[in-house]
Amino acid sequence: MKAIIEELAEKAERQLSDQVWIPDPADRAIAEKAATGLYALVGAPEVQRALSDVDRLARLREALAAVAIALAHVHGRLAWFLGAAATALTPILNWRALPLEGGPTFGAVEPTAQEYEDAEEAVRRLQATLAAVVVA
Template sequence: MGMDGAVEGVIDEALRDLAAGHWRMSRTERARAEELRVTLGSFGRPSAEVAGVRERLEDLREGLAAAAICVASCHGPLAWCLSQVILALNPILSWRSLPEVAGHDYGTVIPTPDQLTDAEQAMARLHHFLTDSAHWR
């Protein structure tokens, strides 16, 4: 299963919990989710045809960092859900866009176009989840 599939599973679980009333979003959680939604939406996710690996990877890393900051400032189900999303997106941290330097790459790899697309779709899925305000009430 790719990153998008893993994120889909986490979001499906969150939606079930929200629908069943097991998770009621607090005012603080709603504010944190909104901050993350705005941050994720501001990247403008360039299409693969226009942006290079470096730009795409920068956007993905920024999205991952924004999710981590959100987790650091909240507790409970939102933090748990986003933690699992971050774990699913963890491969992003082992990617690089530049050639290795003097034979050293610290175990990083240049992602394939399919891997980048999978990660971008996962990030878009998270953004959509945060945008759909129906479950935040």
């Protein structure tokens, strides 16, 4: 997940710096709102590690929702970027933080500590790239 977001971010930042992608004011506004939301949801690594797994997972799901909401309001390059980012983050939808209680989990799996950190770092990287869209 982290590697996919990193690759997307590098491509987006390259397009921004080469002026292949010139965001319009509406794209900048959506990117700013999404970046602000992601920043509020996924804090510094030490803050995230101090949270319970339930809270960490909830914040990651909220981050994915913020990306999806932003995606619903844009077209063109920002939509393509956000769509690819949302796809990269979708494994968190199959994660569970609650213990098994003998019933079906619908395929949900318990992520490792490393998977949480990887996903959180991916969200941080995505947030940084969206912030770059704002100032491009």
